[in-house]
Each structure stands twice: as structure tokens, then as C-alpha cells.
Amino acid sequence: MKRKISLDDIAKHFKVSKSTVSKALNDSHEISARTKAKIIAYAREHKYRPNLNAINLRKEPSHSVGVIIPNILNYFFAQAISGIEKVLNDHGYNMIACISNESHKKEVAITEMLRKGAISGLLVSLAEETGKLNNIDHFKPFLNKGIPMVMFDRVSSELNCDKVTIDDSKAAYNATEHLIKSGCKRIAIVSLLGDLEISKLRINGYHQCLKDHNIDLDKSLIFEKLEKSFMEVEIRKLLSAGKVDAILGLEEEAGVTSLLTANSLGIKIPEELSIICFTNGVLPKYVRPSLTSISQHGYYMGERAARQLVKRIEQNDNGNTFETEVIKTTMIERESTVPVA
Incomplete structure (x- = not known):
């Protein structure tokens, strides 16, 4: 069996101290970007794995x-x-x-x-x-x-x-298509996920589904970066304006808040407003009416x-x-x- 490469081996190869190698592998600002890149590339090429006992001799093997x-x-x-x-x-x-x-x-x-x-x-x-x-x-x-x-x-x-992961784009596409097939055309997005990649993927799936069903995208219906403290206020404004017939919540809280806000405004669900949300948690089962949700398992x-x-x-x-x-x-x-x- 081929011997594992050690910190000492890397140090000898580059003619530097073991301390320099350790700092490079830990992305220390004390080491130049060029030196770090060389050491990291060499360590990866030779499949370097740290000796965890040597990291802290007082500890048992991790x-x-x-x-x-x-x-x-x-x-x-x-x-x-x-x-x-x-x-x-x-x-x-x-x-x-x-x-x-x-x-x-x-x-x-x-x-x-x-x-x-x-x-x-x-x-x-x-x-x-x-x-x-x-x-x-x-x-x-x-x-x-x-x-x-x-x-x-x-x-x-x-x-x-x-x-x-899940296929976030496909999951959002399928949810949007379900709403369209049930007769909805003015579908809003409500999200607390901000700039996370999963948010972008889910919105892309929504966009593509609208396009495939020849429904024009209305950016005023996309609330992708809501703050939690203002979410209910924004949803209330949206629903009070009567602009939508469906909401896709990109996570559970967005869906549940949309449903509770609609209830408080006397909006009939699903006759006047349909709602789907991601995450099949406890709340979607027990709110009234119960909430259609996407289980991410x-x-x-x-x-x-x-x-x-x-x-x-x-x-x-x-x-x-x-x-x-x-x-x-x-x-x-x-x-x-x-x-x-």
C-alpha cells in the first residue's frame, strides 16, 4: 500500500517549514496567494489527509x-x-x-x-x-x-x-403547473430565502412553467427577498389588491402566513385563492384549510x-x-x- 503523504513531506517538497504548510492549508492570510495555491494543489494531487491525533495530542482519535x-x-x-x-x-x-x-x-x-x-x-x-x-x-x-x-x-x-439536494427547479415547475391546470393564471411567489441558490432555482422553475403555458411573467407578483418582520404586511397588500389567484410559497412559513392572512381577509380558499408551499411540516397539515405542500423528504x-x-x-x-x-x-x-x- 502506498504510504500516505504527510505534512513533513509537503514541507520538504516546497523547502518550507511545516508551519508554513499548515497555514497554507488553513487559508491563512500570512501566506501569499501563490504559495497557498501551489501547496493546496500539491496536497490535493497526493490526497493528503491530516493526522487528527497530531492536531491535538490530548484528544482520542476522532x-x-x-x-x-x-x-x-x-x-x-x-x-x-x-x-x-x-x-x-x-x-x-x-x-x-x-x-x-x-x-x-x-x-x-x-x-x-x-x-x-x-x-x-x-x-x-x-x-x-x-x-x-x-x-x-x-x-x-x-x-x-x-x-x-x-x-x-x-x-x-x-x-x-x-x-x-432536491431538483428545486423541477419541484417549483410542477407546483406551478398544478396551479395552472386548476385554472390559476395570476400566480405570486412569496419567499424568505433571499439570495440562496435554492431560491433562484425554484423561481427559474416557476418562470419556465409560465413560459411553457404562454403566461406572461409579471415581476410585480414575485416577492423573493421578503424580510420576516414585513412578510405579513406585504402579503396583506398583495391580497387586498386582488391581483392574484394563487400563491407559491418557497418555504413553509411563506405558505402558512399567506393562508392565515387570506383567512383574516375573508378570502375563500381554494375558490378564490390557491396556495402551495415547500416543506411538508406539521403546520400545513393542521392549519385550516389544510395546505398543499411539497415534501422534500x-x-x-x-x-x-x-x-x-x-x-x-x-x-x-x-x-x-x-x-x-x-x-x-x-x-x-x-x-x-x-x-x-
Whole structure:
């Protein structure tokens, strides 16, 4: 078996200190961009993996996995965490669960904390602010050091790692088409997802469906970057103007808030307004009328992401070929939409 390349080997190759190599792999500002690029490329080419015991001699060999999610109160992420924990536990790994609360600053702090420890791998779903800032540099040191990482749901195309997602564009297309086939033509988008890639993909699916059905796009019906504190006010204005006959909520809160606001205005659902939302959580089942929703199968997604990470860790494989697994969604039809034959 070929001997693993070590930090010392990399240092000797470039005739620099081990400290310089370590700083380069950790994306330190003390090392020039040119030197960092050379060291990182060499480490990747030779599949360098850090000796986790050497990182912290006081610790036992790592059997821990870091998990970063944006919101534990969100039904989807609560389900995903449950799926992740089940798989990790079955394989003897400890889960270090961290919550970014949609904050880029907190997400960065979490990654710094995890880097100081001895984790075997990392599972990540991005914070909303990270998507808005389009800054994912804090994850690169993990990849540079050969620590396996799997992203799920909220992913970044700029990071070369395994990913588990749904087909967001197709799911939104199918939901929009369902509304059109039920007779709706003035379909609004309501979202709290901001600049996240999943938001853009879902809106693209909506656009394409309108185009395919020869319905003109009305940008005044797209509320893609609502702030939570103003969402109900904006939805109330939209519904009071009588401009729409359907709403597609890009996440559960947008859909539920739209339904409750419509109820308060005396709008009949689904006779006067149809509503569909992403995430088949608890609320869509129990609001009245019950809310048609798109199940993203959070528990299963968490399981699949964790299995892929465990596979990478145990096969000691963090090469240059990565997989993106796409999970099919399911529309759960309830009382907020008209049945389509």
C-alpha cells in the first residue's frame, strides 16, 4: 500500500517549514496567494489527509462529525438532523450539531471552532446570509486539508464536494403547473430565502412553467427577498389588491402566513385563492384549510448525506470526483388547492 503523504513531506517538497504548510492549508492570510495555491494543489494531487491525533495530542482519535444547519426550528432541518444522527450513530460516530441561525458571521465562527477540534468530516446546509454574501471561503480549509464534506439542501456550486439536494427547479415547475391546470393564471411567489441558490432555482422553475403555458411573467407578483418582520404586511397588500389567484410559497412559513392572512381577509380558499408551499411540516397539515405542500423528504435527505460522508471517511477517499444526489419531491395535495384530474 502506498504510504500516505504527510505534512513533513509537503514541507520538504516546497523547502518550507511545516508551519508554513499548515497555514497554507488553513487559508491563512500570512501566506501569499501563490504559495497557498501551489501547496493546496500539491496536497490535493497526493490526497493528503491530516493526522487528527497530531492536531491535538490530548484528544482520542476522532470519531466525530460536525453538522451545521441554519435553523433547528424549521421542520425540514429538524427531520434532516434526525436522519443524520441515526446514520452516524449506527456507524459509531458522534454528532456535533451546530446552528448558524441564518448568520454568516456565526457560521464562520462555527467552522473556526470545528477546525480547532478533531472532526472526521462535515455536513453543511448554508445560512441565508452566506447565500446573500456569496462568501463560502470559511469552508475551503476543510477541503484543502482533505477533510470530507457533504452539503445538503442549501448547497454552493462553488465548493467541490459531494451534495444531496432536491431538483428545486423541477419541484417549483410542477407546483406551478398544478396551479395552472386548476385554472390559476395570476400566480405570486412569496419567499424568505433571499439570495440562496435554492431560491433562484425554484423561481427559474416557476418562470419556465409560465413560459411553457404562454403566461406572461409579471415581476410585480414575485416577492423573493421578503424580510420576516414585513412578510405579513406585504402579503396583506398583495391580497387586498386582488391581483392574484394563487400563491407559491418557497418555504413553509411563506405558505402558512399567506393562508392565515387570506383567512383574516375573508378570502375563500381554494375558490378564490390557491396556495402551495415547500416543506411538508406539521403546520400545513393542521392549519385550516389544510395546505398543499411539497415534501422534500428531510429525514431521507439527512440519511443520504450522512451515508455519503461516512463512505468518504471510511474509504479514506476525498478525491477529485464528487457526486450530487438528487432526491425526488412529492406533492401532498390538501384543501388549499383545487384537485386536478
